[in-house]
Amino acid sequence: xxxxxxxxxxxxxxxxxxxxxxxxxxxxxxxxxxxxxxxxxxxxxxxxxxxxxxxxxxxxxxxxxxxxxxxxxxxxxxxxxxxxxxxxxxxxxxxxxxxxxxxxxxxxxxxxxxxxxxxxxxxxxxxxxxxxxxxxxxxxxxxxxxxxxxxxxxxxxxxxxxxxxxxxxxxxxxxxxxxxxxxxxxxxxxxxxxxxxxxxxxxxxxxxxxxxxxxxxxxxxxxxxxxxxxxxxxxxxxxxxxxxxxxxxxxxxxxxxxxxxxxxxxxxxxxxxxxxxxxxxxxxxxxxxxxxxxxxxxxxxxxxxxxxxxxxxxxxxxxxxxxxxxxxxxxxxxxxxxxxxxxxxxxxxxxxxxxxxxxxxxxxxxxxxxxxx
Amino acid sequence: xxxxxxxxxxxxxxxxxxxxxxxxxxxxxxxxxxxxxxxxxxxxxxxxxxxxxxxxxxxxxxxxxxxxxxxxxxxxxxxxxxxxxxxxxxxxxxxxxxxxxxxxxxxxxxxxxxxxxxxxxxxxxxxxxxxxxxxxxxxxxxxxxxxxxxxxxxxxxxxxxxxxxxxxxxxxxxxxxxxxxxxxxxxxxxxxxxxxxxxxxxxxxxxxxxxxxxxxxxxxxxxxxxxxxxxxxxxxxxxxxxxxxxxxxxxxxxxxxxxxxxxxxxxxxxxxxxxxxxxxxxxxxxxxx
Numbered sequence: 001x002x003x004x005x006x007x008x009x010x011x012x013x014x015x016x017x018x019x020x021x022x023x024x025x026x027x028x029x030x031x032x033x034x035x036x037x038x039x040x041x042x043x044x045x046x047x048x049x050x051x052x053x054x055x056x057x058x059x060x061x062x063x064x065x066x067x068x069x070x071x072x073x074x075x076x077x078x079x080x081x082x083x084x085x086x087x088x089x090x091x092x093x094x095x096x097x098x099x100x101x102x103x104x105x106x107x108x109x110x111x112x113x114x115x116x117x118x119x120x121x122x123x124x125x126x127x128x129x130x131x132x133x134x135x136x137x138x139x140x141x142x143x144x145x146x147x148x149x150x151x152x153x154x155x156x157x158x159x160x161x162x163x164x165x166x167x168x169x170x171x172x173x174x175x176x177x178x179x180x181x182x183x184x185x186x187x188x189x190x191x192x193x194x195x196x197x198x199x200x201x202x203x204x205x206x207x208x209x210x211x212x213x214x215x216x217x218x219x220x221x222x223x224x225x226x227x228x229x230x231x232x233x234x235x236x237x238x239x240x241x242x243x244x245x246x247x248x249x250x251x252x253x254x255x256x257x258x259x260x261x262x263x264x265x266x267x268x269x270x271x272x273x274x275x276x277x278x279x280x281x282x283x284x285x286x287x288x289x290x291x292x293x294x295x296x297x298x299x300x301x302x303x304x305x306x307x308x309x310x311x312x313x314x315x316x317x318x319x320x321x322x323x324x325x326x327x328x329x330x331x332x333x334x335x336x337x338x339x340x341x342x343x344x345x346x347x348x349x350x351x352x353x354x355x356x357x358x359x360x361x362x363x364x365x366x367x368x369x370x371x372x373x
Numbered sequence: 374x375x376x377x378x379x380x381x382x383x384x385x386x387x388x389x390x391x392x393x394x395x396x397x398x399x400x401x402x403x404x405x406x407x408x409x410x411x412x413x414x415x416x417x418x419x420x421x422x423x424x425x426x427x428x429x430x431x432x433x434x435x436x437x438x439x440x441x442x443x444x445x446x447x448x449x450x451x452x453x454x455x456x457x458x459x460x461x462x463x464x465x466x467x468x469x470x471x472x473x474x475x476x477x478x479x480x481x482x483x484x485x486x487x488x489x490x491x492x493x494x495x496x497x498x499x500x501x502x503x504x505x506x507x508x509x510x511x512x513x514x515x516x517x518x519x520x521x522x523x524x525x526x527x528x529x530x531x532x533x534x535x536x537x538x539x540x541x542x543x544x545x546x547x548x549x550x551x552x553x554x555x556x557x558x559x560x561x562x563x564x565x566x567x568x569x570x571x572x573x574x575x576x577x578x579x580x581x582x583x584x585x586x587x588x589x590x591x592x593x594x595x596x597x598x599x600x601x602x603x604x605x606x607x608x609x610x611x612x613x614x615x616x617x618x619x620x621x622x623x624x625x626x627x628x629x630x631x632x633x634x635x636x637x638x639x640x641x642x643x644x645x646x647x648x649x650x651x652x653x654x655x656x657x658x659x660x661x662x
Contacts, residue, residue, distance in 0.1 A: 057561055077564045090562035094580045103576075104566035151566065 005032040008068060008159060008191045009054060015062035016049055016215075023049045025215040027063070031193060031208075033158075036185050038194045038202040041212035042238070047195045050212070051161050054193065056080045068158050083152035084161040087168070089144040091136045091151075097123070098132030100147055104155045122150040125184070142173050153188060162194045166201060178204050199239045203227065211235050227289075232276040233372040236287055243341040245331065247286040247371065259371055261286040262339075263308055263328025267366040277372040284373040290344040292368035295324060295354060296361040304363035312358045313340055321346060322353050326362065410633035420629055428634035438618065438635065442642070445615040448529055449598040452536040456593045457586060459537065460544035464585075467545075468552035480549070483542050491539060495606050498535040502526045502607070527609035535607045536597050544589035551585025552578070587654040591647055598643055615639045 009031040016024035023046050031037045039047035052058045054065060056077030065072045067081055083104075092100050101119045108115065123129055126146035131139075139147065145165060152160055162181075166174045182205055185192045196202050202209045203223040210220045219231040230236035233244070247261040257274055260266045264286065277285060296302050314325035325340045343362065347353065354360060414423040432438050467479045486494060501507045502525045509521035525531055555578060563573030601616035610617075615635065622632030 055565060057564075077561070078567050078569055082565075084562070084565045086558045086562060088556060088558050090556065090558040092559060092562070092577060103563075104568075106572075106576075107567065155566065 005034055006069075007031070007066075008033040008035070009193070010066040010069075011050070011054075011063065012066070013063035014050070014053065014060050014065060016046070016053060016058065017061045023215055024053070024060070027215075027217060029210060029217065029220070031159075031191060033191055034189050036182070036192045036194070036205055036207045038196060038206035038209045039212060040196055040199060040202040040209050040238075041218075043197060044214075045212040046215040047197075047212050048163060049215075051084075051163055051193065051195045054159070055082050055084050055161050081158040082161055083155055083157040083159075084163065085145070085148045085152055085165045087164045089141075089148040089165075091139070091144050091147055093137050095136060096132065097128065097134045097136060097139070097147055100136055101132075101151045101154055103151060118154060119150075122154040123147075125153065125187075126150045127180075141168055142177065145169070145177065149184070153184075153190070157190060159191045159193060162192060164195055164197070166196070167198070174201070181205060203239070211238065213238075228368075229272060229370060230275055230287075233278045233281065233285060233287070236275070236370065236372070241290050241342060242287045242370075243290065244285045244287050244372070245328075245339055245341065246282065247284045249284055249373065257371060257373075259284070259286060261369075263310075263331035264306070264364070264369075265308075267306075267369060269366065269369060269371050273367075273369060274371045274373060281372065284371060287370045287372060288341075288364070288368050290323070290342045291346075293343050293362050293364040295343060295345055296363050297351075297354075302363040304365045306364050306366065308362045308364065310360055310362045312354055312356055312360055315353065315356055317353060319347070324354070326360070328362070407633045407636055410630050411637045413630045415628045415630045418627070425630075428630045429638070431631060432634045432638050441613055441618050442615055442639065444529075444612065445598050445639070446642070446646075448532055448536075448604075448614060449594050449600075451529070451533050452540070452597045453590050453594045455533055455537040456540050456544045457548075457589050460541055460589060461548055461582075461586065463541075464545045464548035464552055468549055480546070483545055486538065486542060492602060494539060495535055495603055498531070498538070499526075499606055502531050502534065526607070527611055529608075529612060531607045532603055532612070535603050536600060539603075540593045540597065543592045547588035547592065548582060548585040551582045551588075555581045584654055587650055591650050594650075595643055595647060599639065 007030045009029070011027045011029040014024050014027040014029075015022070025046075027046075027050060039050060041047045049058060053060050054067070054072075056072065056075065056079075072080060092103065095103070098116075098119050101122055102115055105115050105118070110118075119132060120129070123131055126149050128143065128146050128150065131143070131147075136144070136147070145168075148165070165181075166177055169177060178201060181192070194202070194205060203226070206223060208220065208222055209226055211218045211226065213234060219226060219235045221229075221231075226235070227239060230239060230242075236242045245261045245263065247259045250258040250260055250266065252258070253268070255271050256268050257271070258266065258268045277283075294302055294304060296307070309329040310326040311329075312324055313327055314323075316323040316325075322345050324343045324345065326343055327340055331339055331341075345351075410420060411428055412424050412426070414421040414425050414427070463483070467476060467483075471479050489497075499506070503509070504521050504523070504526060506526070508525065509518075512518045513521065525534070559577050559581070560573055563577045564570070568576060598614075599616045600614065601620060604610075604612060604614045604617055608614075613621075616639075619632050619635045619639070622628045622635060
């Protein structure tokens with residue numbers, strides 16, 4: 001995937017120390033103009049710190065940050081071409097909605113009427129037309145968020161920074177705002193940098209995602225690549241659900257690895273399906289996503305090249321989906337421990353939910369496996 | 374609403390009754406007495422029970438009363454101004470610069486002036502500011518001045534200095550509380566939206582601290598206007614304030630009706646000023662919550 005858009009944010013060897021605590025450990029990162037970029041990771045991984053160094057609220061201990069090809073070392077937060085949507089939204093409680101949105105326009109040379117029109121336009125863009133005279137404290141969480149967006153976007157920043165903006169909203173509102181944010185970003189064309197701990201949110205919204213652990217970037221990829229080919233078992237664990245089975249490496253050939261996994265048999269995997277294991281793993285692991293395998297009824301056909309027999313241990317019905325916990329035949333082979341694997345099946349018309357204890361067949365393809373070694 | 378009171382309401386009234394009776398006895402009763410006296414006629418060694426407006430007529434027309442009342446207002450306004458202006462930076466420092474785990478210690482230290490009696494503190498200021506006091510003797514000793522400074526004792530300046538010191542903690546605490554309540558991300562938002570630190574202070578911090586500032590103004594203004602000890606000791610009796618005038622009428626001249634009319638008038642003026650401030654404060658309080 002090549003992208004010739006110019007770089008908007010560049011982090012070069014960025015380190016941040018808080019006393020003894022090493023919050024950022026050498027971040028190298030280029031975010032391109034117009035990109036919807038996410039920093040994803042568990043709490044304490046440094047994603048918010050990185051965002052705040054870009055905004056200028058934190059100094060960096062080492063390295064350099066460039067925004068639009070200019071070094072930001074000496075540029076204070078109020079002079080940077082960035083604006084931020086804060087996690088708490090930071091709506092000024094002593095001002096009305098319109099005054100909040102117009103806060104950054106004080107030094108704008110345009111006239112009063114023109115500014116008022118700009119404010120109304122910004123409010124309309126976030127779906128708050130006519131809310132200008134409301135007091136800020138009378139707004140709901142979702143409305144506050146929209147005011148925060150309008151207040152930042154009215155200044156036409158080069159970069160909009162969003163610090164976990166959706167975490168305080170309920171699920172329905174969150175999903176709605178995700179779609180709105182994507183649309184808004186396409187509409188204004190501004191580079192968005194989102195910080196989130198919610199992997200689903202990052203996958204839904206981003207062009208590219210940097211997964212961070214302990215102050216380092218573990219993987220930087222598009223959502224599909226991140227999901228299908230996690231660079232390490234830790235990333236795989238963090239993003240979505242993945243099954244892991246202990247594996248044995250039989251041999252390495254010309255850009256391929258031959259592996260035997262209990263229950264799945266011997267497969268030959270190309271190098272791009274090989275990732276890093278966790279240090280505490282007992283040997284190599286084979287991983288696969290629940291939805292990549294198919295349960296096949298006794299008289300059904302399928303298009304996947306491989307088939308394995310299994311017994312259903314548990315059935316969890318979710319309405320649109322059913323989760324099956326399976327024991328693969330021969331899966332307890334290597335170390336004697338049974339390792340259930342989880343398969344998800346979409347509940348389509350004409351397919352019955354299978355019952356606990358049923359013997360069944362599992363169809364899969366080697367292309368969906370990832371080897372962690 | 375139904376007949377009688379439910380158990381919870383009765384319990385509530387039982388709880389509130391003792392302090393309520395106490396307040397009635399020591400607050401409402403003397404106030405009513407003063408109010409009543411102010412409409413009675415002064416006789417020799419006693420108060421004659423004849424209703425009259427004469428006391429108020431005298432209070433409102435006497436140029437001395439007007440001068441003293443005006444001076445009281447000006448002095449307490451000055452004291453309030455100085456106290457709040459000095460208290461704000463202290464409160465700001467403790468709220469924004471002091472590390473959270475040290476804030477309690479700082480607040481504790483701020484209350485140190487309360488550890489000695491008000492009277493002793495006033496006397497101490499007299500020692501410090503006096504003609505041969507600490508300041509003057511050190512400055513003369515160092516050869517900086519030839520004659521003792523006279524503008525720091527027995528005048529309005531010395532009263533302001535003493536009262537501002539005495540009431541500083543009362544001003545610092547409400548301002549500190551208001552500053553503590555400010556969400557720090559609001560200040561970052563101010564910076565993020567292009568304002569310098571100074572402008573962020575002006576546009577965000579100060580408006581949000583206003584309820585605390587106005588509370589401090591009231592807390593300092595109301596008691597200082599009626600202060601009796603400081604004008605007497607630090608002012609050397611040469612610049613009486615309204616409380617001193619009341620004392621003279623009540624005790625020295627034994628004219629309780631006139632003293633009462635003075636007291637009621639002073640109370641009304643303080644109440645008026647307070648109401649104005651409360652109305653201003655409402656404007657700031659409305660926005661929060």
